[in-house]
Amino acid sequence: MSSIPSTSLPSPASADAVDASTVAAAMDGDSQALDAVLAAWSRDPSVRERWHAYHWIGDALRSADHATPPARDQALLARVRQAMANEPVVLAPGAASGAGPSRPGTRMRRTGGWLGLAAAASFLAVVGVVVMQQAASPGVEGATNVAVVPVSSSASAPAATSDESAPPAVMIRNAELDRYLAAHKQFATTSVIPAPGLEVRSVSHATPGR
Amino acid sequence: MSADVDQQLVERVQRGDQAAFEMLVVKYQRRVERLIGRMVRDVDLVPDIAQETFIRAYRALPQFRGDSAFYTWLYRIAVNTAKRMLLDLKRDPLVLQSSMYTGEDEDETSALGTELTDSATPEAMLASKEIAETVNAAIDALSEDLRQAVVLREIEGLSYEEIADVMNCPIGTVRSRIFRAREAIAARLRPLLGTKTGERW
Numbered sequence: 001m002s003s004i005p006s007t008s009l010p011s012p013a014s015a016d017a018v019d020a021s022t023v024a025a026a027m028d029g030d031s032q033a034l035d036a037v038l039a040a041w042s043r044d045p046s047v048r049e050r051w052h053a054y055h056w057i058g059d060a061l062r063s064a065d066h067a068t069p070p071a072r073d074q075a076l077l078a079r080v081r082q083a084m085a086n087e088p089v090v091l092a093p094g095a096a097s098g099a100g101p102s103r104p105g106t107r108m109r110r111t112g113g114w115l116g117l118a119a120a121a122s123f124l125a126v127v128g129v130v131v132m133q134q135a136a137s138p139g140v141e142g143a144t145n146v147a148v149v150p151v152s153s154s155a156s157a158p159a160a161t162s163d164e165s166a167p168p169a170v171m172i173r174n175a176e177l178d179r180y181l182a183a184h185k186q187f188a189t190t191s192v193i194p195a196p197g198l199e200v201r202s203v204s205h206a207t208p209g210r
Numbered sequence: 211m212s213a214d215v216d217q218q219l220v221e222r223v224q225r226g227d228q229a230a231f232e233m234l235v236v237k238y239q240r241r242v243e244r245l246i247g248r249m250v251r252d253v254d255l256v257p258d259i260a261q262e263t264f265i266r267a268y269r270a271l272p273q274f275r276g277d278s279a280f281y282t283w284l285y286r287i288a289v290n291t292a293k294r295m296l297l298d299l300k301r302d303p304l305v306l307q308s309s310m311y312t313g314e315d316e317d318e319t320s321a322l323g324t325e326l327t328d329s330a331t332p333e334a335m336l337a338s339k340e341i342a343e344t345v346n347a348a349i350d351a352l353s354e355d356l357r358q359a360v361v362l363r364e365i366e367g368l369s370y371e372e373i374a375d376v377m378n379c380p381i382g383t384v385r386s387r388i389f390r391a392r393e394a395i396a397a398r399l400r401p402l403l404g405t406k407t408g409e410r411w
Binding site: 062 | 272339361386
């Protein structure tokens with residue numbers, strides 16, 4: 001196909017106010033499109049189907065593990081929806097009232113209730129690590145041996161990694177590294193606490209997250 | 211750009227818009243299920259833990275201040291929820307760890323060895339494989355421009371501006387190519403999955 005002019009093309013969808021291109025734009029950060037999708041969500045099943053399909057496709061492109069039948073997703077959403085119906089509608093407090101003063105390096109504690117994980121996460125964020133997972137061998141699926149390997153010797157890493165808009169680190173499986181880590185056991189922990197925001201990918205090189 | 215979307219959706223949820231929360235669920239449910247699946251042996255638990263994760267997130271969202279990215283926060287809830295539920299079920303949350311270190315209970319070890327994990331039943335694997343192949347075929351069937359645009363967006367994570375730069379075209383063209391690529395792939399998947407547009411959503 002030769003290059004296409006940027007004028008709008010006929011929408012493949014029906015005369016719905018929210019068409020496929022709007023859903024696609026919404027998921028990529030277009031605020032107006034997002035508002036349109038939100039407004040149409042409860043009344044237009046095609047909008048819901050597309051929001052799901054496009055995200056599903058994105059996940060499937062990034063990992064074959066994600067090529068699971070969408071019926072599974074539908075079932076989960078239905079159950080969450082039902083449970084939400086039993087919940088009071090959540091509203092954030094009007095004032096930005098204090099969970100206490102925010103100190104650098106401890107911001108994650110304010111999300112409350114996960115202090116253990118937050119502390120570990122803060123540590124991992126501060127030293128700017130990439131978390132490696134040992135290659136899962138047959139029969140030990142589910143065991144997450146997390147080894148922490150510093151990726152940067154720069155002491156200025158904390159400023160970047162404690163930035164909440166930093167892209168999530170990428171967890172990479174690498175047999176060579178696993179052997180290295182096995183030989184350097186002092187870095188290994190046997191807890192299942194992974195660093196936050198990690199996305200597992202089966203690619204052979206690290207790419208910054210979305 | 212993704213963090214931007216999440217932030218906007220979170221703000222909407224905090225103003226009472228439940229649809230916004232559903233959108234976040236649909237966006238992250240697969241990733242959440244996968245991370246839970248790596249923590250638990252029993253695949254039957256995954257949907258329950260995932261559901262509980264999202265409910266907990268929904269309840270806690272008023273206190274979410276955006277200090278971390280939404281998915282970072284959601285990730286921690288998922289891990290915590292999985293551990294709690296495993297404990298509640300009186301199962302060892304580190305069941306594999308203990309089996310590795312004790313190895314005393316022969317029956318338990320052999321049962322663990324034969325248990326299938328991560329939806330890896332033959333039927334599920336076949337379905338996943340077929341779906342993955344369909345996605346790959348759909349990608350291959352795209353024109354070069356559409357394929358490059360959607361790959362740069364979804365796999366390389368480039369913004370529309372960056373893609374416009376790389377592909378040397380206007381941003382409007384980027385937007386058009388990405389949506390047409392997504393819709394073309396979705397159109398090929400729908401017959402395979404048996405759900406017509408919007409049928410069960």
